[in-house]
Amino acid sequence: MTTQCRRLFCLLALLLTAASVAPAARRNIILTLDKKEIRDLTSSGLVLIFQIEVANASSNVYSLSEYDYRVVIEGTDLFAWRTTLDxxxxxxxxxxxxxxxxxxxxxADVFKSIPGTEGKTKLNGYATGLMIFTDAKKRQEKVPFAFSGEFPVFKDIEVTVQPVEVKVLTVGGTEFVFSFSLRNPNDFELVLGSLDYRLDLDGKTAARGAIEGENKLAAGGEKAFRLPVMLDFFEVGKEFYAIFDKPAAACRLGLEATADSAWGPIKLSYTKDVQVQLKIAN
Structure with a gap:
């Protein structure tokens, strides 16, 4: 081996050794998942929010200009998204x-696109993509990310209206008891807190108010409510006598509450329209 070849061999060996021990290039932008939130949870879907801490380890100002990601649910791609920030x-x-x-x-999109998801109580998913940061000299820092999150498949509360028990009925007023029940078909507890209600009979508001306290609905559980009501026909209108003097009436029950749950607060709003029996006590 000539002297020149030996020198070239030594130089190559030195470069390979240096490359093997060289540290990985330091990123200027570091992404860290701070927390996950679920908002706007309804029986139609939800918004899964990843709160991300962005740290700039460089001596330059960077700006997030665009990002793209794809969403994967139960191992299957659901959709992809690309955004350029104004x-x-x-x-x-x-x-x-x-x-x-x-x-x-x-x-609906999940059930249609991913077989086997309908009927499950919760699903796993993640978002993976790239955030692009730019400095004043238009140099780009492309930062990959992948964040995972579990979320529930929420089902609406089931509302059942019971016959109205008319205790007293005179030309001057009535006393009656209105009853209904709520069933929670989900696999987690709901604490309704204050439950606002409105009862309409034949298009006339017969009662409204709020049921205070911790109105808990256990997972798969049911809770009944009985509301005693007194009406003065001279105040609310004499047409109510004709409504209560019938065997049945068109009933509309409106309910609103904000429920606490393991997945965060859930706004509930239901309207139940039924034909309800009016049973006069003997």
């Missing part, structure tokens, strides 16, 4: 900021 989000040099990555999930 107003980039700035991260000062050596600074931090928080950004929210909201992902809207419609149950």
């Amino acid at each position: 107003q980039p989000i700035t991260v000062e040099k050596g600074g931090q900021t928080r950004i929210a990555l909201p992902i809207k999930i419609a149950y």
Whole structure:
């Protein structure tokens, strides 16, 4: 081996050794998942929000200009999304900021696209993609991310209206008891807190108010409510006598509450329309 070849061999060996021990390039932008939130949870779907901490470890100001991601549910791609920000989000040099990555999930799309998901009580998914940050010199920092999250498949509360028990009926007024029950078909507890209600009979409001306290609905559980009501026909209108003097009436029950749950607060709003019996006590 000639002297020149030996020198070339030694130089190559030195370069390979240096490459093997060289540290990985440091990223200027670091993404960290702070927390996950579920909002706008209904029987149609929800919004899964990833709250992300963005740290700028460089001496330059960077701005998030665009990002793209795909959403995978139960191992199957659901959809992909790409966004260019009209107003980039700035991260000062050596600074931090928080950004929210909201992902809207419609149950109908999941059930249609991913076999075997309908009927499940909860699903697993993740979002994976790329965030692109740009500095003042238009240099880009492309930062990959992958965040996972579990979410429930929420089902509406089942409302059942019972016959109205008319205790007293005179030309001057009535005393009656209105009863209904709520069943929670979900596999987690709901604490309704204050439950606002409105009862209409034949298009006339017969009662409205709020049921206070912790109105708990256990997972798969049911709770009954009995509301005693007194009406003065001279105050509310004499047409109510004709309504209560019939065997049945068109009933509309409106219910509203904000329920606490293991998945966060859930706004509930239901309207139940039925033909209800009016049973006069003997």
